Amino acid sequence: MNQLLRIVHYVNQFYGQIGGETAAGTGISIREEKGGLAEEIEAKIDRPAKVVATIVCGDDYFAENVEIALPEIMKIIKSYEPDVFFAGPAYAAGRYGMACAAICTEVKKELGIPAITAMNEINPGVDFGKKELFIVKTGTNARTMKTDLGEMARFAKIMLGGKKLGLPDEEGYFKRGWNRSIRTGIPTPDRTINMLLAKMKGDDFVSEIELPENADIQPAAAIKNLKDATIVLCTDGGLYPEGNPDNMPCSNPDVFHPYSIKDGPELVEGEWTVRHNGYDNSFVLADPNRLVPADAFIELEKENYIGKLHDKCLSTTGLITTVANSKKIGKAMVDYIKNHQIDAAILTST
Amino acid sequence: MISKELERAGIPVVQVANMTPVANSVGVNRIWTSASIKYPLGSPDLDPEAEKIERIRMTRSVLEELKE
Numbered sequence: 001m002n003q004l005l006r007i008v009h010y011v012n013q014f015y016g017q018i019g020g021e022t023a024a025g026t027g028i029s030i031r032e033e034k035g036g037l038a039e040e041i042e043a044k045i046d047r048p049a050k051v052v053a054t055i056v057c058g059d060d061y062f063a064e065n066v067e068i069a070l071p072e073i074m075k076i077i078k079s080y081e082p083d084v085f086f087a088g089p090a091y092a093a094g095r096y097g098m099a100c101a102a103i104c105t106e107v108k109k110e111l112g113i114p115a116i117t118a119m120n121e122i123n124p125g126v127d128f129g130k131k132e133l134f135i136v137k138t139g140t141n142a143r144t145m146k147t148d149l150g151e152m153a154r155f156a157k158i159m160l161g162g163k164k165l166g167l168p169d170e171e172g173y174f175k176r177g178w179n180r181s182i183r184t185g186i187p188t189p190d191r192t193i194n195m196l197l198a199k200m201k202g203d204d205f206v207s208e209i210e211l212p213e214n215a216d217i218q219p220a221a222a223i224k225n226l227k228d229a230t231i232v233l234c235t236d237g238g239l240y241p242e243g244n245p246d247n248m249p250c251s252n253p254d255v256f257h258p259y260s261i262k263d264g265p266e267l268v269e270g271e272w273t274v275r276h277n278g279y280d281n282s283f284v285l286a287d288p289n290r291l292v293p294a295d296a297f298i299e300l301e302k303e304n305y306i307g308k309l310h311d312k313c314l315s316t317t318g319l320i321t322t323v324a325n326s327k328k329i330g331k332a333m334v335d336y337i338k339n340h341q342i343d344a345a346i347l348t349s350t
Numbered sequence: 351m352i353s354k355e356l357e358r359a360g361i362p363v364v365q366v367a368n369m370t371p372v373a374n375s376v377g378v379n380r381i382w383t384s385a386s387i388k389y390p391l392g393s394p395d396l397d398p399e400a401e402k403i404e405r406i407r408m409t410r411s412v413l414e415e416l417k418e
Contacts, residue, residue, distance in 0.1 A: 217354055219379035220362040223416040231413075234363075236352065237390070283389040287401075290392025295402055296409040306413065316352075323351055330355025337361050344416050347353055348390045349367040 005049035005160075007041060008080050010073070010087040010103055012096045016056030024095075026058035028072055040146060041086060044153035053080045059095035066102070074106055082113060084156045089118035089148045090125060092140040097125025105132045114159040116152045121174070130174040134165060137172050175210075229343040232310035233261065234333060236318025237284065237291045237350040238276030241265055248317060250277045254325040256316035256333060261294040263311060278319040279350045291348055310342050318349060353378045364415040366390050380415045 013023040015037065031054040038051035055076055062069045077085060085107045087100035097119045104115035105128075118136035119125050129135055136151045138144060151172060158165055167182075168175045184191065191208070198205035223229045234256075240248055241264070246257045265271035267288040274281040274291075284291045297309040314336065316329050337345060356363040357379055364380045368387045384390035385408070393404045 217357050217379065220357045220360045222418055223362055226413055226416065229416075231416075234352070280388050283386075283392055283394055286394075287392065287398075289402075289405060290389035290394075293391040293405050293409050296391070296406040299402075299406055300409060300413070305410065318352075321351075326351030327355055330352040333352060334355055334359040334361060337356070338359070342361075345356055345361060345363040346412055347356075347363055347365045348384070349365060349369075350387050350390060 003048070005045060005047060005084065006080065006082045007045070007049055007051045007084050007086060008077050008082040009038060009041060009051050009054045010085070010100065011037065011054060011056055012062075012090075012093070012099070013056065013058040014093075014096075016054070018056065018058070024058045024060035026056075027061050028055065028057045028069065028076070030055055030076060037145075037149065040149050041153060044150045045084075045156065046153070047157075052082065057099070059093065059099065062099040063095045070102060070106060073103055074110065077103075077107060078111065082111075084113060084160065085111070085115040086152055086156070087115070087117040089136070089138050089142070089145065089152070090123055091138055091142060092120045092122055094124050097123035098128055099125075101125035101129030101133065101135070105129055108132060114156050116155050116159075118148050118152055126174050130176050132176075134159075134171075134173045134176075137174060223344050226306045227304055228307045230308040230310055230341060231297070231306055232312070232314060232337060232340070232342045232345050233292050233294065233297065234314040234316075234345050234347040235292050235349070236316050236321075237279075237348060238274050238281075238317035238319070239284065239288055239291050239313070239315050240273055240275055242271055242273050244273055244275055248275050248315075250275045251317060251319040252321050252325055253317050254328050256314050256329050258312035258314050258336065260311055261292060261313045262298070262309065267292065267294050276317045276319055276350065284350075291350065293348075307343075310340060314345075353380075362416050364412050366412055380418070382412045382415055 013026045014020055018026050035054060038054055041051055042049050055073055057069060087104050090097035090100045100117040104117045107115040116134060118138045120138050120140045126135060134155055136148060136155060138148045165171050195205045241259055261267060269286050272288045274284055289295045292313050300306050301309045314333055353363050353365045364382050365378045366382045366384045368384045385392060391405050391408050393401045396404060
């Protein structure tokens with residue numbers, strides 16, 4: 001326990017006191033003499049410790065030469081046989097944050113030692129590294145440097161002690177996308193009702209399920225003239241031809257299939273089946289048009305309200321579907337739509 | 351999520367969904383609130399002919415979203 005703890009620290013050109021943006025192209029260098037940050041880290045770690053090396057690298061140099069810089073930095077890190085690796089804090093500096101996250105991820109993978117960085121939520125390094133790493137949350141500028149280094153040291157001590165960090169909000173790191181079972185002592189129905197009551201009263205409460213962030217995607221251009229447009233019907237309500245010819249599962253598929261809705265089986269009871277355990281299927285089974293409104297679209301095509309209804313419906317099942325699978329299905333639909341001269345889509349969900 | 355991939359690729363899509371908070375929270379741009387989770391474009395209380403007329407009306411309204 002009293003053995004000297006060996007630390008390697010990574011910083012960019014600015015914190016390595018080489019210079020600002022104009023020095024961002026500077027390559028890799030190593031400092032063994034004690035700088036300000038190294039002293040601070042040694043003080044915070046609260047046991048015999050030495051920053052055996054500070055690796056300095058320009059942000060642009062790293063970003064533009066990752067294939068060379070990352071292995072080179074890894075080689076240097078290994079040569080110092082560290083017990084702990086620190087990178088940053090990177091605050092809001094994007095390239096710096098990406099470098100810190102990339103190096104920490106690699107150190108964790110190759111050396112299996114605690115690899116800790118810190119940055120602000122707007123830093124793209126967060127998304128890059130949060131799944132693998134414990135990234136300390138910081139503000140956007142270095143005013144809080146001492147506190148942030150202290151937090152990084154605290155994380156290192158917990159991890160070196162073989163203990164688990166607490167929950168993200170308690171400890172101050174970015175959520176990593178994992179679920180952890182905890183005992184609350186309060187049964188689920190009680191917690192649910194308490195949240196509902198709090199919401200009705202306008203009190204604060206924290207949902208146990210976090211909805212994904214509203215990602216900003218520019219709306220696709222509008223269809224000015226429906227009369228000329230070809231439109232495809234898509235559904236994640238799990239409608240498939242009777243017999244389910246493609247063996248679609250009742251939940252979490254990673255594919256969709258196109259089924260003829262113009263010249264194939266009519267959308268009537270008995271010709272179609274539903275593979276979706278998330279809603280009462282009886283109304284759709286009785287009339288599949290209630291989910292995939294082919295009858296209405298065929299009428300609207302006849303009266304030239306729309307140009308054309310694509311002759312197939314793109315069907316999948318949207319139930320307990322992971323984000324990864326949803327994206328995969330979405331991308332496959334994009335390919336299909338682009339290959340079939342389709343202008344717009346209507347996606348019906350249950 | 352499917353809608354997002356389509357819009358990201360420049361394909362306009364109207365999502366017909368009942369749980370609009372979910373669609374909103376994942377950032378769907380064009381949402382049309384459906385009649386029900388169990389029958390998005392249905393009106394099972396009507397007789398079949400009237401239901402179809404009502405569905406055509408709803409469908410027009412869905413399609414209008416594409417124009418914006």
